[in-house]
Amino acid sequence: MNYKDFLKKYFHFFTYFHNYLGYRIFIALISSVLVGILDGVGLALFIPLIRMITGSPMGASLSGKENFISELVLDTFNITPNLLNVFMLIFIFFCFKGIAKFFESYLRVVFQQVFMRKVRLANIDLLNSYDFQKFLKSDAGRIQNTLSGEINRLNSAYIHYFKSFQLGVLVLTYIIFALGVDWKFTLLTVFGGVAVNFIFKYLYKRTVYFSRMFTLKTHFFQNLLVQKVYLFKYLKATGLNAVYGEKLKSSIHDMEGIQKKVGLVDALLGALREPLSIVIVFLAVFLNIQFFDESLANVMLSLLLLYRAITFFMTMQEQWNSFLGVSGSLENMRDFTKELERGKEKNGKIIFDTFKEKLVFKDVTFSFTSKKNILSHISFTVHKNETLAIVGESGAGKSTMLNVLSGLLLPTSGMYYVDNIPIHEFEAQSFKKRIGYIVQDATIFNDTIYNNISFWAPKTPENYKRFLYAIKKSAIDDFILNLPNKEDTLLGSNGINISGGQKQRLSIARELFKEVDFLLLDEATSALDTETEAIIRNNIYKLKGEYTIIIIAHRLATIKNADRIILMDKGVISAIGSFEELLQCSSKFRKMVSIQNL
Numbered sequence: 001m002n003y004k005d006f007l008k009k010y011f012h013f014f015t016y017f018h019n020y021l022g023y024r025i026f027i028a029l030i031s032s033v034l035v036g037i038l039d040g041v042g043l044a045l046f047i048p049l050i051r052m053i054t055g056s057p058m059g060a061s062l063s064g065k066e067n068f069i070s071e072l073v074l075d076t077f078n079i080t081p082n083l084l085n086v087f088m089l090i091f092i093f094f095c096f097k098g099i100a101k102f103f104e105s106y107l108r109v110v111f112q113q114v115f116m117r118k119v120r121l122a123n124i125d126l127l128n129s130y131d132f133q134k135f136l137k138s139d140a141g142r143i144q145n146t147l148s149g150e151i152n153r154l155n156s157a158y159i160h161y162f163k164s165f166q167l168g169v170l171v172l173t174y175i176i177f178a179l180g181v182d183w184k185f186t187l188l189t190v191f192g193g194v195a196v197n198f199i200f201k202y203l204y205k206r207t208v209y210f211s212r213m214f215t216l217k218t219h220f221f222q223n224l225l226v227q228k229v230y231l232f233k234y235l236k237a238t239g240l241n242a243v244y245g246e247k248l249k250s251s252i253h254d255m256e257g258i259q260k261k262v263g264l265v266d267a268l269l270g271a272l273r274e275p276l277s278i279v280i281v282f283l284a285v286f287l288n289i290q291f292f293d294e295s296l297a298n299v300m301l302s303l304l305l306l307y308r309a310i311t312f313f314m315t316m317q318e319q320w321n322s323f324l325g326v327s328g329s330l331e332n333m334r335d336f337t338k339e340l341e342r343g344k345e346k347n348g349k350i351i352f353d354t355f356k357e358k359l360v361f362k363d364v365t366f367s368f369t370s371k372k373n374i375l376s377h378i379s380f381t382v383h384k385n386e387t388l389a390i391v392g393e394s395g396a397g398k399s400t401m402l403n404v405l406s407g408l409l410l411p412t413s414g415m416y417y418v419d420n421i422p423i424h425e426f427e428a429q430s431f432k433k434r435i436g437y438i439v440q441d442a443t444i445f446n447d448t449i450y451n452n453i454s455f456w457a458p459k460t461p462e463n464y465k466r467f468l469y470a471i472k473k474s475a476i477d478d479f480i481l482n483l484p485n486k487e488d489t490l491l492g493s494n495g496i497n498i499s500g501g502q503k504q505r506l507s508i509a510r511e512l513f514k515e516v517d518f519l520l521l522d523e524a525t526s527a528l529d530t531e532t533e534a535i536i537r538n539n540i541y542k543l544k545g546e547y548t549i550i551i552i553a554h555r556l557a558t559i560k561n562a563d564r565i566i567l568m569d570k571g572v573i574s575a576i577g578s579f580e581e582l583l584q585c586s587s588k589f590r591k592m593v594s595i596q597n598l
């Protein structure tokens with residue numbers, strides 16, 4: 001077993017931090033050990049000091065092994081044990097401890113920031129490259145919660161974990177010192193401590209369980225909250241706001257209930273700790289005097305050292321329980337990251353520069369599950385700058401086809417070629433950059449019109465020229481340039497509200513601002529009134545021949561001027577051709593046309 005496997009098996013929390021912090025974790029640990037040693041040695045030097053000041057019988061017995069630390073230090077540095085020298089030595093040790101403590105505390109904060117940054121950046125990168133199909137199955141509340149609230153709990157987990165570790169080092173240091181003074185008494189006390197820890201183990205387990213439950217409950221709450229904001233209008237308009245609000249409130253009560261339970265366990269641990277420690281120490285003192293016949297002076301000295309060890313041990317337990325209380329977030333984050341890693345989209349190596357010739361579907365089948373094909377054996381070709389429309393009944397597979405065309409979904413079988421190269425051989429991002437995607441719900445960001453369209457591109461003369469081109473092509477230029485603040489007008493919840501048609505034109509402008517080869521429109525104009533729809537439709541057709549356009553629309557008027565139309569029926573192509581050709585060859589199409597009075 002190599003050291004990584006060993007760490008993984010016995011120190012999985014440690015391994016998690018180690019994955020992000022690497023060598024830094026050892027620097028942090030060494031600095032903790034140093035603080036512990038300097039503190040312990042500094043304190044041990046008080047023993048000769050007490051002896052010198054009091055000359056007490058307790059001090060008199062403190063020579064030889066009982067005094068091993070101070071003897072060692074005095075011998076090593078060849079120092080005459082007088083009051084001033086010992087005092088100076090103690091002072092120097094505590095100064096060194098101060099310096100070590102400073103570095104230890106500072107490094108803890110620095111490494112904590114490094115850890116949080118690395119976790120955040122790694123997960124955001126992974127989310128960027130998360131496969132769309134996997135995303136469809138994921139829980140939006142969980143994603144949101146993990147990357148916001150849960151990440152703060154992870155921060156607390158880091159702090160508590162390392163504090164526990166540092167305190168553990170101090171406990172060990174004092175136990176070693178106490179062992180040097182009176183090993184029998186120390187061992188008895190340590191065994192007692194270990195025995196009591198078994199009682200605490202059950203309580204620790206409960207804390208871990210509640211921590212996991214809390215994470216799950218917060219995912220659920222976030223999910224409800226996201227939907228509450230997203231569906232606000234619908235919920236408000238239908239009076240369902242109150243009912244939905246009750247769900248949210250009940251979720252808040254659930255979270256509160258769990259946190260109260262964590263608090264209860266924590267309070268129990270806190271309350272039990274001191275009485276149990278007293279019992280252990282008392283028993284150890286009793287056994288020691290009764291059976292080992294050690295002098296009370298030695299016991300008292302070990303007790304002094306053990307008192308410090310016990311104090312640190314109790315604080316360590318508190319920190320550890322606080323760590324366990326948030327450890328659910330660590331497990332959640334680890335699982336979340338693994339899930340994102342597993343769900344990484346397939347990525348080829350070929351950089352897609354620009355579209356040259358044709359898109360070819362060759363016997364493409366797509367299914368979400370093995371049970372049902374959503375697209376079955378589809379074959380067709382789209383030539384550069386052609387305008388292709390896809391029509392068909394609801395659920396026929398039109399959006400799925402567009403998702404495959406855009407590379408969001410990969411064929412389950414068959415092959416999709418772009419300029420004769422299989423789609424999965426392209427570097428995904430470079431292909432997707434060449435796509436303009438316009439959907440029914442126009443996407444508007446809370447920012448200025450310029451930023452909404454340029455996607456935060458700097459306002460250089462070149463970009464501004466492109467901006468003017470985009471707003472002109474999408475027929476929104478008059479509206480924007482007549483606003484008091486023109487393109488600097490704020491949109492969205494922080495700015496002005498604009499109509500559905502204006503939003504749609506803005507989102508078309510955003511796609512035209514980008515240098516794209518393809519314009520994919522999925523029911524982009526179906527939410528608009530006929531007049532606005534006609535305006536946008538004309539604008540889109542003005543782009544004919546400049547872009548390769550693929551349109552899904554239920555309104556057949558929208559697609560009348562397309563070069564070719566694909567009629568989908570239950571996942572297969574029922575007919576393909578121009579509007580007139582389909583009228584000739586497809587009774588289904590004729591029926592659709594007559595229903596829409598075209």
Ligand SMILES: Nc1ncnc2c1ncn2[C@@H]1O[C@H](COP(=O)(O)OP(=O)(O)OP(=O)(O)O)[C@@H](O)[C@H]1O
Nearest residue numbers: 136368369374392393394395396397398399400401
């Ligand atoms: N994420 C998914 N998981 C499983 N099945 C899905 C998923 N998305 C869509 N489907 C199924 O795929 C089929 C085709 O859906 P698709 O959205 O492509 O149809 P469509 O023709 O665009 O319909 P509409 O006109 O109503 O938008 C439907 O039966 C749908 O239930």
